[in-house]
């Protein structure tokens with residue numbers, strides 16, 4: 001990795017296989033270990049490191065796609081130096097860093113590992129997609145939460161205010177106000193109970209491109225993500241989400257993605273193992 005290339009990042013644990021420089025990476029990983037507006041379980045500050053560590057358990061060869069990630073050009077710029085307790089300032093650093101990445105390599109696809117979901121605003125703001133497709137247990141459409149508009153429970157609302165088309169899948173938690181906001185602002189969302197690949201395709205095929213994908217790992221059933229910040233029973237299965245993502249990347253232009261709300265307090269955490277497997281599949285399907 002190049003020394004001092006980015007203003008605000010430092011080296012965290014790296015992936016195991018040979019890594020590319022940012023200049024020639026098809027994917028550029030950036031961790032945002034922000035844990036500052038957590039409302040229930042803490043530990044997102046360790047998310048990016050735990051995901052990287054969990055990848056050590058995985059084969060770089062992806063059976064389903066006949067892709068070996070050791071042969072894919074992946075760069076890792078480490079983790080953003082966050083400003084603890086200050087999501088807006090941290091987001092500004094994140095926007096700047098994603099812009100720097102794109103300046104060095106306009107073809108690179110940024111991959112953000114979190115960290116609280118609030119941080120998704122940074123790559124979305126920097127990349128300015130037409131559509132934001134999110135998998136989440138929560139609507140995240142609050143005007144403000146715990147007196148903070150930059151709380152993780154508000155991120156989809158902040159993104160929709162940018163004029164980006166928001167679409168949500170796997171939802172099973174929200175307030176009456178959030179549901180009304182979704183209705184008034186033409187934000188389609190699919191309850192986890194109603195989710196199917198058929199209704200996913202139906203909704204997503206109409207979306208304007210390019211698309212940014214965000215995975216709040218609490219979309220999965222909580223047995224797969226027990227350490228995430230606000231776990232909810234009744235989520236989607238791993239292969240259900242993978243099937244949807246495969247369809248999306250095959251039919252639409254995707255310019256970036258993130259895996260957020262990964263948290264834990266110890267190595268080998270189940271949540272991080274789920275996130276690492278998802279990360280490998282997403283890079284695999286995007287490079288096949």
Ligand SMILES: N=C(N)NCCCCNCCCN
Pocket residue numbers: 039138139140152153154230
């Ligand atoms: N987007 C999120 N993760 N939102 C979490 C909302 C937490 C709801 N607490 C409910 C507390 C009721 N006493």
Ligand SMILES: [Mn+2]
Pocket residue numbers: 117136138140152216
């Ligand atoms: Mn969320």
Ligand SMILES: [Mn+2]
Pocket residue numbers: 136137138216218219230261
């Ligand atoms: Mn959530």
